[in-house]
Ligand SMILES: Nc1nc2c(ncn2[C@@H]2O[C@H](COP(=O)(O)OP(=O)(O)OP(=O)(O)O)[C@@H](O)[C@H]2O)c(=O)[nH]1
């Protein structure tokens with residue numbers, strides 16, 4: 001059995017669930033799920049884990065929560081676990097989803113308590129399932145596979161060490177122990193990393209080419225379901241297909257955004273409707289709190305378009321309670337903090353859902369984390385022009401330049417390059433040279449200067 005057979009089977013089952021069929025009785029039962037969550041103190045909020053389960057195609061039929069310290073064997077207390085087992089039997093559940101992270105022993109012990117055939121998964125496995133269902137490009141698939149292997153590795157190690165000590169014979173019933181499995185996983189991880197690196201290099205080159213040809217790069221970032229994809233459609237003029245040779249749902253201009261977590265997994269880039277300059281806007285995977293570092297690590301390159309942007313638009317759903325917005329902003333800033341160098345503009349989205357007073361209050365309450373935000377409704381198209389203006393203002397300023405180009409065979413191609421990449425104010429043709437006045441980004445100006453000097457060198461050579 002190869003190292004990722006288990007995860008492949010899980011993905012196949014997850015894909016099966018994601019299929020848009022009209023569920024018959026049998027299917028409906030097959031997807032029944034109970035949510036379980038333990039918190040150290042206070043009451044457990046299960047809204048996000050429910051949304052995640054729904055996004056993965058499960059039907060939530062019950063929930064069990066508890067406030068206490070973690071139980072090493074079962075995560076929740078024994079009495080609670082028995083209650084969970086009874087509820088599972090009663091509701092014909094086939095899956096229990098824990099919002100807490102489960103260790104391999106906890107997973108095993110819970111499985112023993114629950115009715116036969118009930119599968120126990122945790123928040124991270126669930127997120128991986130969703131990612132697996134949504135992954136449509138080679139890159140996204142590799143990233144999911146990498147994340148799965150990283151999840152599996154410590155578990156394989158735990159199994160091996162258990163087997164060596166022969167302390168938990170029962171645990172071995174889970175599957176055959178094989179030390180080569182660990183090595184296998186490690187080899188696969190390194191193979192996938194190599195392939196991802198090659199893909200990333202190509203993408204990096206593409207970004208550089210775009211930057212060189214005068215594009216400003218703007219990235220949409222933010223918590224999942226904030227409205228990034230909806231906003232992209234409002235900001236975009238035409239479709240940029242080059243990056244999406246492999247099918248991506250967001251490529252279809254009529255594709256609806258969904259009120260589901262992680263609708264977007266890859267990146268989609270489109271050209272923004274700003275007259276004065278060429279701006280590309282990239283939509284990407286949403287953030288979520290409490291992700292283990294191996295998962296963030298696996299999807300990091302997807303966020304490269306954010307980290308390497310000239311400007312980041314941090315999209316926030318302003319219709320949510322202010323505490324929740326605050327928490328999500330902190331998560332987003334934490335995710336961005338490490339590597340982002342671009343200025344960040346906070347976009348408070350979904351203003352159609354809140355009254356003017358509520359919006360003022362929330363702006364005030366969030367002012368330390370989100371100073372001077374832009375408020376929009378991506379869905380209703382409210383203040384999209386205001387946002388476009390703000391993008392124009394925040395991006396590096398254009399400068400004026402006047403270049404004298406000697407007349408050579410290549411001069412006209414430089415002039416037409418300037419027409420493509422700058423805003424040309426005037427072109428004056430003399431007998432031996434052309435004078436071009438234009439405005440452009442600093443990067444374009446320095447490139448134009450070096451092209452001019454190449455022309456001068458060529459002209460001098462042909463004259464001598
Ligand atoms: N009322 C209202 N709903 C909005 C607005 N913008 C987006 N939505 C809805 O919010 C939900 C999520 O929108 P998406 O654009 O898919 O959000 P996203 O940030 O791309 O989400 P992921 O790709 O899942 O991370 C959809 O149901 C949208 O219709 C808005 O301005 N007002």
Ligand SMILES: [Mg+2]
Pocket residue numbers: 228229230263264283
């Ligand atoms: Mg999206």
